[in-house]
Amino acid sequence: MANDASDIKDAGLAFLRARSISQEDELLNRIYHFKGKKGAEHLFRVTSGLESMVVGEFEILGQVRDALETAEKTGMVNLPLRLLFNSAIGTGRRVRAETGISRNALSVSSVAVDFACSILGNLADCRMLVLGTGQAGKLVARIASERGIKDITIASRTWERSSLLADTLNGRPISMENLPSELHRADIVITCAGAPHWLLDREIVRQSRQNKSGSPLVIIDIALPRNVEPGVASLPDVYLYNIDDLNRVTNENRTQRELEIRHAEEIIHSEIEELAIRWQQFEARPTVIVLMSRADQIRRDQLSRTLKKLPRLTDDQVASLDAMTRSIVTKILKEPVQYLKASENSDRIELVRDIFKLDGEDHP
């Protein structure tokens, strides 16, 4: 893990490259990074649904929580990262509880299904093919069923998943190999598989359209990277839309939620301030511990020397001296400790370590 903010982008790239997750160019286009408060603010906006295409949608909060859990399981989360992500998740929940940003919240999946409705009109007699059985696919299929589509086919590379989802909707599971033949009977296709390459290219769709002249096929590709080759759009009677085309609908959603967005931003601002205070305390913690234990060591050494010089004292007298010296040390260090925990001065830790000569010492 990178410690220096300037290394973070390179470290992220190296991590993904080592796993061959994507092409180099593609990776560079998709990676962005922010530093310090700006980075925290971005993450808080993400969990609050302000960076989502559909403002206030719920899915993103679960996705960030899942990402944190996965990273925890693989031992990739340290204490500051945990603090940051837990605060971000808490902020996302608070924003949804205290603002109306998620009232009647849409999701990209619901926007996609409704977009298909707006193009084709009555969906009751339509045959829909859903490609992908992850979070997005499940939502698409469920919403399509709620909107009255009776003939739903679910395609997945994992048969178990497609049949499980199809069962809940009275739909039909198919495997990916049958995709070309199944395309022939579909009126609407919504693609949302996490594949790094096209699953539907122009040739597959062209072949499936034989003898289909005059009957439209609407394909809505909400996957990123895209599941459908853009050239498919030039086939006769084929209407291809992608996630960017859904922006019109989501922009209306954003306008309606403008007031709530401002309220959410106020909450994010206050949560960031809160996090900054906790962060300062967190950063100062090792130095506070070393300072306190160094002072306590001096106190105990001095007390022990003094006790050796005195006539034998009773246990109560020794306890009184111990308490008195402990209280002197705590009172003397009260101001430096408060300064360490509360000051925004970024050099404060170095200053205190320098004054008390703490370098080279670390808390146990």
Ligand SMILES: NC(=O)c1ccc[n+]([C@@H]2O[C@H](COP(=O)([O-])OP(=O)(O)OC[C@H]3O[C@@H](n4cnc5c(N)ncnc54)[C@H](OP(=O)(O)O)[C@@H]3O)[C@@H](O)[C@H]2O)c1
């Ligand atoms: N979740 C959302 O709210 C949302 C919103 C808008 C757009 N999207 C887009 O929808 C896509 C899926 O997102 P998700 O959240 O549903 O992900 P997910 O829960 O991780 O599910 C991924 C799905 O894609 C399938 N898949 C992965 N690699 C594949 C491959 N090489 N070939 C065929 N199928 C493959 C998986 O199949 P297996 O089950 O066999 O692994 C699974 O069904 C992504 O492109 C995402 O950007 C998601």
